[in-house]
Amino acid sequence: MAYHHGDLATALVDASLELSRDGGPAAVTIREATRRVGVSPNAAYRHFPNRAALLDATAAAIQQGLAAAMTEDPDPSPIARLHRIGAAYVAFALDEPGWFAVVFFGIRPPDPARVELAPAFLALSAALEDLVAAGALPADGRDDAAWACWATVHGFAELCLRGPLAGLDRAEQRRRGDAAIRAVIAGIARTGGSAA
Amino acid sequence: MAYHHGDLATALVDASLELSRDGGPAAVTIREATRRVGVSPNAAYRHFPNRAALLDATAAAIQQGLAAAMTEDPDPSPIARLHRIGAAYVAFALDEPGWFAVVFFGIRPPDPARVELAPAFLALSAALEDLVAAGALPADGRDDAAWACWATVHGFAELCLRGPLAGLDRAEQRRRGDAAIRAVIAGIARTGGSAA
DNA sequence: CTCCGATGTTCACGGTGTCCACATCTGCTA
DNA sequence: TAGCAGATGTGGACACCGTGAACATCGGAG
Numbered sequence: 337m338a339y340h341h342g343d344l345a346t347a348l349v350d351a352s353l354e355l356s357r358d359g360g361p362a363a364v365t366i367r368e369a370t371r372r373v374g375v376s377p378n379a380a381y382r383h384f385p386n387r388a389a390l391l392d393a394t395a396a397a398i399q400q401g402l403a404a405a406m407t408e409d410p411d412p413s414p415i416a417r418l419h420r421i422g423a424a425y426v427a428f429a430l431d432e433p434g435w436f437a438v439v440f441f442g443i444r445p446p447d448p449a450r451v452e453l454a455p456a457f458l459a460l461s462a463a464l465e466d467l468v469a470a471g472a473l474p475a476d477g478r479d480d481a482a483w484a485c486w487a488t489v490h491g492f493a494e495l496c497l498r499g500p501l502a503g504l505d506r507a508e509q510r511r512r513g514d515a516a517i518r519a520v521i522a523g524i525a526r527t528g529g530s531a532a
Numbered sequence: 533m534a535y536h537h538g539d540l541a542t543a544l545v546d547a548s549l550e551l552s553r554d555g556g557p558a559a560v561t562i563r564e565a566t567r568r569v570g571v572s573p574n575a576a577y578r579h580f581p582n583r584a585a586l587l588d589a590t591a592a593a594i595q596q597g598l599a600a601a602m603t604e605d606p607d608p609s610p611i612a613r614l615h616r617i618g619a620a621y622v623a624f625a626l627d628e629p630g631w632f633a634v635v636f637f638g639i640r641p642p643d644p645a646r647v648e649l650a651p652a653f654l655a656l657s658a659a660l661e662d663l664v665a666a667g668a669l670p671a672d673g674r675d676d677a678a679w680a681c682w683a684t685v686h687g688f689a690e691l692c693l694r695g696p697l698a699g700l701d702r703a704e705q706r707r708r709g710d711a712a713i714r715a716v717i718a719g720i721a722r723t724g725g726s727a728a
Numbered sequence: 729c730t731c732c733g734a735t736g737t738t739c740a741c742g743g744t745g746t747c748c749a750c751a752t753c754t755g756c757t758a
Numbered sequence: 759t760a761g762c763a764g765a766t767g768t769g770g771a772c773a774c775c776g777t778g779a780a781c782a783t784c785g786g787a788g
Contacts, residue, residue: 368775
């Protein structure tokens with residue numbers, strides 16, 4: 337127990353979670369993480385090939401946490417569910433800007449296969465599928481609609497975090513976010529068919 | 533001319549532009565920028581208090597360049613102009629990812645007053661104003677519409693650069709971007725009034 | 729009991745931002 | 759025209775950072 341830590345990998349991820357919560361990915365440092373765990377810097381290299389890998393593992397841990405908050409939507413109406421999902425995405429970004437930044441700016445090769453499996457994407461897809469079933473969205477416009485929704489909520493979060501909407505208070509940010517979400521949802525139902 | 537450079541500040545910004553064009557903000561380094569200009573690292577501190585200030589100046593220079601590309605829109609229809617502006621925004625992000633990252637992720641205090649004057653925002657506002665004049669958008673929904681548009685194009689760019697759409701080829705990215713832009717535009721015209 | 733692989737340590741290198749004291753040049757003033 | 763003051767650039771130093779190589783220690787398999 338003195339020399340061997342037991343589970344250094346997860347301990348380092350935990351430390352990385354603490355560090356990135358305020359400070360974002362830049363605050364995640366091999367040296368600081370190992371320092372917190374009480375271990376020499378190079379010990380990390382037995383479990384992660386480099387700093388980017390530690391950030392990746394941290395991002396994965398964050399996404400799991402996000403999954404739980406995302407799947408709580410017993411709302412029956414597809415439109416309402418869509419809105420809830422989008423609002424939850426924005427809320428997470430504003431509540432945990434550091435973690436949000438880790439998930440989206442941790443240096444990571446874009447692996448489309450894994451992203452498609454992300455819980456947020458699954459929830460979005462399901463809601464859009466219901467919209468198709470309800471006849472409010474053409475089936476062949478579903479994918480485009482998904483990206484449009486994602487783009488809007490993600491971009492809005494970005495505008496609030498690093499962009500021109502950063503100065504606003506949370507209530508106003510929330511109000512404008514709702515308006516933006518309402519806009520896309522209205523737009524995808526109308527324009528889905530004209531995408532070809 | 534040997535000892536004094538003449539205009540080190542702009543020379544450093546130029547070097548920073550080169551560096552960030554590929555490599556983004558992370559590639560902008562006091563030491564490398566000064567190295568390229570042929571000057572000692574500390575010379576930079578006579579013109580910029582720190583690295584962040586150099587990045588800020590670089591971001592300002594990039595935005596000026598973006599302004600030119602943005603204001604070329606002799607398109608008469610407000611809807612068409614809106615689409616053009618959004619497409620130009622996304623195109624710039626995809627054509628110059630490094631510079632785009634500098635503008636939006638250079639560590640910078642959010643100064644809302646200056647952002648409102650950004651040329652891209654002005655073009656967007658003008659197009660939306662025309663939409664109001666044409667009766668396609670309630671006047672009190674104009675601001676919300678602006679943020680919704682901006683959020684969508686910005687988020688879409690992000691999805692293409694660092695997100696799940698990164699793997700797609702340019703043509704496909706462009707097609708989906710057009711679909712997303714079409715969606716918001718359709719959405720703002722419909723939902724603008726219900727924002728209150 | 730012995731040995732081997734997993735894990736952690738130590739030392740070292742090159743890179744970075746930035747502070748401090750010093751050198752040099754330029755322009756204004758007397 | 760002489761000289762001084764401020765602007766500008768230099769050199770050295772410090773504290774960080776990521777990371778590679780060699781070494782030490784432990785725990786379990788034979």
